[in-house]
Amino acid sequence: xxxxxxITIINNKQPxxxxxxxxxxxxxxIVIQVKAEDFRKVCLVLxxxxxxxxxxxxxxxxxxxxxxxxIYCYFLNIPQGQWVAVSLDIPSVDxxxxxxxxDIYSAHLFEREIWEMFGLExxxxxxxxxxxxxxxxxxxxxxxxxxxxxxxxxxEKKDYKxxxxxxxxxxxxxVGPVHAxxxxxxxxxxxxxGEPIIHLESRLGxxxxxxxxxxxxxxxxxxxxxxxCVSGDSxxxxxxxxxLAAEKIAGITIGKKTAYCRAIVLELxxxxxxxxxxxxxxxxxxxxxxxxxxxxxxxxILQANEKLTGSRYLKGMNKLGGISLEMNPEQQxxxxxxxxxxxxxxxxxxxxxxxxxxxxxxxxxxGTLKMEIAEDLGVLGLAGRAAGVxxxxxxxxxxLYHEAKHKIITGRAGDVLARLKVRxxxxxxxxxxxxxxxxxxxxxxxxxxxxxxxSGKALGYSEGWRGPVLYWLKTNPAGIxxxxxxxxxxxxxxxxxxxxxxxEIIPDFPLCNKSFDLSYAGNDL
Amino acid sequence: xxxxxxxxxxxxxxxxxxxxTKIKNDLRMRQGQSILQPYYNLAKYFNKGEVVSGTxxxxxxxxxxxxxxxxxxxxxxxxxxxxxxxxxxxGRFFLSLAALDTGSTFGGMGSSREMFISxxxxxVACLACFAVxxxxxxxxxxxxxxxxxxxxxxxxAGVALFLVMIAETARIPIDxxxxxxxxxxxxxxxxxxxSGRSLALIELAxxxxxxxWILIIAQVLLPVADPVGITGLPLILWGxxxxxxxxxVAIVISLLEIAVAKMRLFRAVDFFGFGFVLAAIAALCAVLxx
Numbered sequence: 001x002x003x004x005x006x007i008t009i010i011n012n013k014q015p016x017x018x019x020x021x022x023x024x025x026x027x028x029x030i031v032i033q034v035k036a037e038d039f040r041k042v043c044l045v046l047x048x049x050x051x052x053x054x055x056x057x058x059x060x061x062x063x064x065x066x067x068x069x070x071i072y073c074y075f076l077n078i079p080q081g082q083w084v085a086v087s088l089d090i091p092s093v094d095x096x097x098x099x100x101x102x103d104i105y106s107a108h109l110f111e112r113e114i115w116e117m118f119g120l121e122x123x124x125x126x127x128x129x130x131x132x133x134x135x136x137x138x139x140x141x142x143x144x145x146x147x148x149x150x151x152x153x154x155x156e157k158k159d160y161k162x163x164x165x166x167x168x169x170x171x172x173x174x175v176g177p178v179h180a181x182x183x184x185x186x187x188x189x190x191x192x193x194g195e196p197i198i199h200l201e202s203r204l205g206x207x208x209x210x211x212x213x214x215x216x217x218x219x220x221x222x223x224x225x226x227x228x229c230v231s232g233d234s235x236x237x238x239x240x241x242x243x244l245a246a247e248k249i250a251g252i253t254i255g256k257k258t259a260y261c262r263a264i265v266l267e268l269x270x271x272x273x274x275x276x277x278x279x280x281x282x283x284x285x286x287x288x289x290x291x292x293x294x295x296x297x298x299x300x301i302l303q304a305n306e307k308l309t310g311s312r313y314l315k316g317m318n319k320l321g322g323i324s325l326e327m328n329p330e331q332q333x334x335x336x337x338x339x340x341x342x343x344x345x346x347x348x349x350x351x352x353x354x355x356x357x358x359x360x361x362x363x364x365x366x367g368t369l370k371m372e373i374a375e376d377l378g379v380l381g382l383a384g385r386a387a388g389v390x391x392x393x394x395x396x397x398x399x400l401y402h403e404a405k406h407k408i409i410t411g412r413a414g415d416v417l418a419r420l421k422v423r424x425x426x427x428x429x430x431x432x433x434x435x436x437x438x439x440x441x442x443x444x445x446x447x448x449x450x451x452x453x454x455s456g457k458a459l460g461y462s463e464g465w466r467g468p469v470l471y472w473l474k475t476n477p478a479g480i481x482x483x484x485x486x487x488x489x490x491x492x493x494x495x496x497x498x499x500x501x502x503x504e505i506i507p508d509f510p511l512c513n514k515s516f517d518l519s520y521a522g523n524d525l
Numbered sequence: 526x527x528x529x530x531x532x533x534x535x536x537x538x539x540x541x542x543x544x545x546t547k548i549k550n551d552l553r554m555r556q557g558q559s560i561l562q563p564y565y566n567l568a569k570y571f572n573k574g575e576v577v578s579g580t581x582x583x584x585x586x587x588x589x590x591x592x593x594x595x596x597x598x599x600x601x602x603x604x605x606x607x608x609x610x611x612x613x614x615x616g617r618f619f620l621s622l623a624a625l626d627t628g629s630t631f632g633g634m635g636s637s638r639e640m641f642i643s644x645x646x647x648x649v650a651c652l653a654c655f656a657v658x659x660x661x662x663x664x665x666x667x668x669x670x671x672x673x674x675x676x677x678x679x680x681x682a683g684v685a686l687f688l689v690m691i692a693e694t695a696r697i698p699i700d701x702x703x704x705x706x707x708x709x710x711x712x713x714x715x716x717x718x719x720s721g722r723s724l725a726l727i728e729l730a731x732x733x734x735x736x737x738w739i740l741i742i743a744q745v746l747l748p749v750a751d752p753v754g755i756t757g758l759p760l761i762l763w764g765x766x767x768x769x770x771x772x773x774v775a776i777v778i779s780l781l782e783i784a785v786a787k788m789r790l791f792r793a794v795d796f797f798g799f800g801f802v803l804a805a806i807a808a809l810c811a812v813l814x815x
Contacts, residue, residue, distance in 0.1 A: 173630050173634070174630060175630065175707070175708060179705075179707065180705045180706065180707040182705075282786070284704075284709075285786040285787050286698070286701040286703070286704065286786055286787030287785070287787075288549070288553055288703070288782075288783065289552065289553055289783045292554060292555065296554070356785070358785040358786040358788060359785075359786040361788070361789075361792075362788070362789060505789070505790055505791070506634065506708050507638075507708055507789075508789065509708050510706040510709055
């Protein structure tokens with residue numbers, strides 16, 4: 001039986017547990033199918049023994065063929081470099097499952113999502129308010145990700161209830177969703193005592209576009225174009241995660257040169273976003289000179305992007321099974337030259353920031369997210385690493401990054417300064433990685449593969465600049481997408497922001513917010 | 526003569542704002558807006574309609590006029606610091622009331638922060654002015670006569686007044702005029718609800734207030750005599766030097782705004798604590814005759 005060691009681990013804690021089936025569809029994925037009464041227990045054991053947050057948790061509507069829903073809960077097995085999924089079939093009549101939320105915080109938003117989109121009740125979850133289908137607009141009883149959903153059925157509309165903090169001198173400060181700057185829409189409800197923040201509830205979902213539904217019925221190739229548009233600042237991260245899922249389904253292994261090219265553009269995306277955020281952090285504390293310098297660096301990276309790929313934001317060059325990048329020696333030289341200039345400017349930028357007392361005073365100790373809290377909340381990616389959570393998908397799965405001796409960059413304090421430092425170091429590390437990749441790419445061969453329509457399901461993933469981006473795809477025999485679940489790191493990390501600002505004063509919120517720099521589009525889908 | 530001065534003051538004040546922005550943009554390697562942009566903005570606001578919140582009372586409507594009138598009065602009593610401090614307080618008081626009046630989130634936050642800041646900055650301003658007037662024997666700061674160089678006491682008092690001016694003109698490190706972050710605003714938060722002509726009046730008043738502060742600081746740090754009885758080339762030179770001093774102060778403001786980050790709101794206590802100590806030292810020096 002495959003996956004014996006995992007089952008042994010579970011049996012140590014739950015001696016009576018027997019899986020319905022254990023399958024290893026791909027080398028990096030293992031799926032444990034369980035009975036309804038075991039679901040919660042198994043997830044708890046995996047969560048603890050793998051010390052992994054819930055990485056993705058979603059439902060699939062299989063009622064047309066098998067009269068059931070299926071839910072999948074994905075964990076990350078870091079030492080083995082493997083995704084561990086727990087799957088459960090739920091009958092279509094009175095569908096429910098046992099909630100994990102009270103024991104695993106990182107499951108709670110996923111459960112609310114499953115409830116609002118599929119109508120599967122996470123029994124035992126104390127908070128079933130909707131995330132994206134705002135009650136003022138969407139009547140109850142509409143479950144848009146069900147296959148039989150056609151249009152909004154009229155029904156009761158309700159008001160959203162914010163968590164309330166009461167007491168003498170406590171005020172509520174509502175902010176957004178329309179802000180003074182040109183940024184994404186989000187509503188923030190602060191409970192404050194004077195300036196210090198006691199509680200923050202963020203209400204998102206204003207940019208909900210039904211992206212996951214849009215994927216359904218598309219061919220794999222058409223889906224790729226859509227994946228690039230899910231979050232405009234993470235084009236490559238989403239594109240790579242999607243294409244990995246599609247390639248796993250189609251059984252394609254990409255050529256070495258494609259792998260190098262993809263890694264290079266992924267790092268370029270990381271670099272321009274990191275320097276953008278460094279400038280943003282400086283700007284948010286009114287330190288405009290380094291902000292201007294950061295803008296210049298970002299622009300040079302975007303121009304390098306355009307020269308290399310024809311697109312400033314790296315759109316449209318990734319393909320399924322390949323990549324339409326020539327990467328001839330001239331381009332490689334140009335990129336190397338551009339990067340060395342960029343590195344020079346970046347060093348100057350870091351020096352200005354490091355040497356400014358007034359700046360360091362602002363970021364040091366502001367917006368602290370401690371490691372224990374970050375782990376409990378399931379905060380991932382950059383924000384998690386700044387708090388000491390050592391999760392970086394580039395490291396955990398065999399890839400080119402191993403050859404290039406990639407190091408996970410972590411901080412400890414979890415404050416704005418730590419997130420800034422992680423960005424700075426990752427920027428430098430990305431520059432180094434690109435140089436390594438460019439050295440090796442000339443010896444790599446080109447080979448493009450074609451995708452044939454097949455049915456299957458697989459999880460694709462990539463470590464974007466913000467954190468892990470996950471795509472779970474299911475196709476029918478004609479190669480048409482039946483279900484696509486996207487998990488952007490923003491979805492994991494928004495609760496982290498709410499915790500990080502507790503005790504800070506209101507005027508420091510924008511700074512904390514910028515240091516996380518989470519995506520509205522990626523979260524709202 | 527006084528009326529002419531007020532008129533010139535109104536006309537020139539926005540230019541000073543445009544100049545500071547221009548210098549800042551040059552320092553940041555940006556092309557930036559024209560030095561005349563404040564005039565275009567004011568003209569635009571004056572020609573626009575107004576939106577007034579339904580919950581606003583008469584205070585919201587009259588506040589811009591009171592604020593503008595206080596700015597005009599500050600030009601009238603230019604240099605007379607006892608009058609100036611009260612005149613500015615009047616404008617600030619009405620602006621804070623008006624910001625509370627609409628009941629919006631940001632107005633209230635802006636008002637409370639403005640009151641917090643001004644409660645710290647006013648004692649500094651008073652003490653520093655006293656230090657200067659102890660030596661000049663007059664409450665008129667512009668009548669300060671210690672040419673061509675200021676005394677030690679006046680220099681220290683001038684620095685303390687400079688710190689006050691930073692707060693009064695909503696500049697870094699206390700406030701940030703350029704920010705788009707509504708949660709961090711102080712002055713901007715209070716005028717968020719204003720539009721059209723009312724906004725134009727408030728903005729113009731802010732420019733005038735800024736110019737008055739810069740004139741006072743220029744006079745305390747780099748004093749010049751009144752041009753009584755001089756004509757011809759010396760008068761032109763006098764006028765030139767008079768303007769250069771003002772521009773020098775504007776350059777220092779711009780440099781400071783570029784060189785430091787905005788401080789945490791509650792750090793303002795330390796900032797003005799420092800200012801108060803400076804002002805106290807200045808007063809001590811003045812008593813000792815330095």
